Each structure stands twice: as structure tokens, then as C-alpha cells.
């Protein structure tokens with residue numbers, strides 16, 4: 001059976017931190033589905049289609065990566081996609097506490113789905129989509145935090 005991992009997130013936008021997690025996880029799985037979770041009450045900053053398009057550009061040459069959009073529970077989307085692993089990244093102890101709670105609750109609901117955590121590379125510990133968004137909103141240059149395929153500019 002193929003080993004399929006789901007990497008869920010808002011990816012608003014996808015950063016070098018996310019890119020690094022996916023690239024490091026690729027040797028472990030047959031397929032990684034980068035799944036953009038959305039909530040009709042909280043639409044996010046960048047349009048969903050734009051986020052999908054950016055991530056597809058980053059992994060254009062990587063046949064094992066797919067990009068999807070989903071609404072609802074991550075575990076339900078895993079079942080729909082036959083994914084038995086949830087991939088997440090850990091930057092800080094705050095990330096750990098949050099991920100521990102979600103991971104344990106998910107496992108209680110679905111013991112057949114395992115969460116797999118990657119520690120961030122030290123040079124990516126400070127990289128967060130929230131701050132990248134702020135920089136862009138205020139007309140700054142966030143290119144050093146974005147994969148080279150993603151070019152975002154906002155006029156001041």
C-alpha cells in the first residue's frame with residue numbers, strides 16, 4: 001500500500017519553512033498531499049486559488065507532491081485521500097503544545113492515522129506566514145522567506 005502523507009495548513013502564504021518540511025519528508029513517503037484547509041468564516045489573506053498555484057509552481061518537478069483544498073476535519077480528509085500520516089512542522093515549544101493536543105485528539109478519534117513531526121531547520125525557526133503577510137501588506141520585501149518560485153509584491 002502506498003504511504004500517503006497529508007501536510008495540512010493555511011499556507012497563507014507557503015514559506016521556505018513549509019518547503020523545507022515537504023522536501024525533507026519526501027524520501028519517507030510515496031506521496032505528499034499539501035492540503036490547504038479553509039473555513040468559510042475565516043477566508044484568509046491570499047485567495048485560495050493563488051495559494052494553490054504558488055505551491056504547484058514550487059513542486060512542478062516533483063511528481064510525488066499534490067496540492068488540494070479541503071474544508072472540515074483534517075482526519076476526515078485523510079480518510080478520503082487514503083492518507084495514513086499527517087505531517088506537521090515544529091518550530092517552538094508553543095508549536096509543540098498545540099500540535100500535541102491536536103495530534104493526541106486526532107489519534108484518539110482515528111488510531112490508524114499517525115502524526116509525524118519534523119523539527120524546523122534552525123534557520124527557519126523564525127519564519128511564519130503571519131509575519132510574511134504583514135511584511136507584504138506593508139509593502140516590504142519578504143522574498144527571503146519565500147520559495148524562489150513564489151514572487152509576491154504589494155505596492156506601498
Ligand code: ADP
Nearest residue numbers: 008009010011012017018088089090120124127
Ligand atoms: P496552520 O494554520 O495549520 O498552523 P500553517 O500554514 O501556519 O498552518 O502551518 C502549517 C504547518 O507548517 C504547521 O505544522 C506549522 O507548524 C508548520 N510550519 C509553519 N512554519 C514553519 C517553519 N518556519 N518551519 C517549520 N514548520 C513550519
